[in-house]
Amino acid sequence: MNDSPLWPLAVYFLLVLVVVGGMVLISWALGQRHHEMATARPYESGVARTGTARVRLDVKFYLNAVFFVIFDLEAAFVFAWAVSVRELGWSGFVEILIFVGVLLASLAYLWRLGALDWSSARRRPRR
Amino acid sequence: MSDPLVTLVFYGIAAVTIVAAIGVVSLRNIYRAALCLVLTFLGVAGVYILLNADFVAVMQVLIYAGAVTTMLLFAIMLTRSPGSPRSNAANRQSGLALFAVLVLVVLLVLALGTAVWPQTAPVAAQSSVDVLAKQLFTTYALPFEIASVLLLAAMVGAIILARED
Amino acid sequence: MNLALLNPEIALVVLALFVFALDLVWSNKRGIGYVTIAGLAGVAALVAGQFGLNTTSFSGALIVDNFAVFFNLLFLGAAALVVLAALQYGEQFLHWRGEFYGVLLFATFGMMFMASSGDLIAIYVALETASISLYVLAGFRKHDPASGEAALKYLLLGALASAVLLYGMALLYGLTGSTNLAAIGQQIAGQAGQPVTLLAMTLVICGLGFKVAAVPFQMWAPDVYQGAPTPVTAFLSVASKASGFAVLLRLTTSALGPLQSDWQAIFTALAVVTMTVGNLAAIPQHNIKRLMGYSSIAMAGYLLVGMAALAAGGAPSILLFLAAYTVTNLGAFAAIIAFSNATGSDEIDDYSGLASRSPLLALGFGFCLFSLIGIPPLAGFFGKFYVFAEAVNRGLIWLAVVALLNSAVSVFYYLRVVKVMYLNPARDTSPVNVPPSLAVALAVTAIGVVVVGVGIGPIMDTAVAAAQVLR
């Protein structure tokens, strides 16, 4: 265990709780409350909504989340390598090169597939 | 690990984690369940920090609390069925499931309660990223390279399945 | 660290990437299939070159020995035959073929490492690679609700099983302080008396029991077998099962060796239930793919008899059984694919009068069914014979008797299919055309069924050589 004392962290944590809780409480106590027709609507002072909010999202959002996960993981591994790059030497370099190379190949594949194009116009119909 | 304050912090984090986990499996609304899952992930990251596992904690926050949760929320939004408030209801086998879990609890109490682990002398703490990176790129180079193919297969598979054509 | 030992696996990844690249630029999907088969043959040649090379590398994470070579050849052969069978699997059933072959190669890659890993972490990562690819393959027919359902059930239960497996692995690591199988084997003896050791072992066996579809972790198998595209079902029933047994064999002999009496009891119990449930549930089935699903559960049961009887030198019978079963089952599935291509049906009743509609197809399918029953001198007979004999040698005579009784039950449902094909009058008398690639696949496997049976001597020698490295 690190020998640096933990109590400053605990104090900091408590302070955060107090400040945030205090802000919420004070605004709740001091603020005005009213219940009119427009209050419950989203964007009280904005544009009136058109249609339902429950439209179906494009699956591209999901695919982008997947790409984010995969490349996030890659970044984490590269970070681990970068921390001890000197000690790992050339063998470590070769290993990370293979790792990145495989994922680079997949990136190239995505690109060619058109999975990175946001508009559907340029996607190639494939069977 | 003898600092009572650390122990106190552990109990706090553990309590939050367990309560949030129970929320994941008991809340009626699946959005709220997913948000409880984020809280669980963050609590687990806190546990890792208490265990000196800083790199694992960073990965936990980056991958689990950040990316995986985003994916989960998108998937929930893309598959919502109209007008069903009890989106996270239990299935018909929940009684059976509870029984199975209780059996496991008994087994775990019996097993972990009596377990004697091979103890080694505690070693002075050091930054875990150094050691971990060395292990990752020397002893565990093989699984590391297999993991790149794992990620490739997962990404290609997800595209094949999810795209609409 | 010796990268040259990884040549086959590296070649396989390069092949997969090449297939994906080719798929983008070449519209001749059948051509891509041939390229895949040729590439698999090349990789198999590289693997075969490693025979007799018993060495470890990557700090013990990679084991290149005859055992690994045996299983890797089995996976590669199964993959090649599945690609061959998928070449002319109806155009209406399967789109995106280039990607299909690519993902199949990823699954094969994962399985190869499952058989040649000597480290818990490597085994887990390899198992996940194979599983994830198989989930995708099961759901490959995106416009068929049955395929999606199969993928969902396989995924949810598979992910649950790997979580259970992982908890067992974590406890094993805690008990021994190592993830290397050999090192675990040295340390675990000192922990043998603890309940937690038993729990860890049980969790690991449960997780892998799912992979091989052992009762009570079999509930996914019939649904997934029925819903998945038929070439994928074929691959699941042979390669996925074999990879599960490869890991089980490595784990039990090296890491859990000192606990032999404990896992022997577990495998005995699992074997009895698995055989019985699989065979009894197969009787009322009317869909051929579902029938094969229950049949594969029963086969897992026979293999578990082999695991229960696994003493020093007992593994060859399991390897022989796996080889015989792989050839036989792939042949049966080639016939099923050919039939559903022509008629669009997997119902057993529709097989009526197949003998007059396509004599060769009925003959080939019949051969495979007889081999599954275990009629001498076909491959299946020798598989069962050696496994049951091993059980008798180990004093598990009652287990062998149970297995024989189960075999007798299985005669009923296999012969029913044969009877439907040969004795029932055809409702539709139009001939069933078997496309050439499927005919080749069926011929290769049917010949294999006979050759394995007749030339059992040298094949047994190979199996003995492969199993020698265990312990």
Add this chain to the structure above:
Amino acid sequence: MLTLTLNHFLVLGAILFCVGLYGALAKGHAVAVLMGIELMLNSVNITLVGFARFLAPDQLLGQVFAVFVITAAAAEAAVGLAIVLVVYRQRRTVNVEEVDLLKW
């Protein structure tokens, strides 16, 4: 009680594993089942990292294992949720009990 021991972390992991197992077995929504499985994987990671800290703090094998578990779990979730999307497109439902064209 006031000294943190290995058992503290093992018990926390075991509790999370049981809660996750209940979620995976008892939930109807396919995504909820996956969330239960994620809980189980997290509990395994706590167990692994706990062992790494208390048994062999100089090797950190448990931490390496946990890193690979996180990697595989994320990949599994990516493919799993894609399968959920496919099933939703086919059926307009992701309730595992309503997905029963093939009998269980």
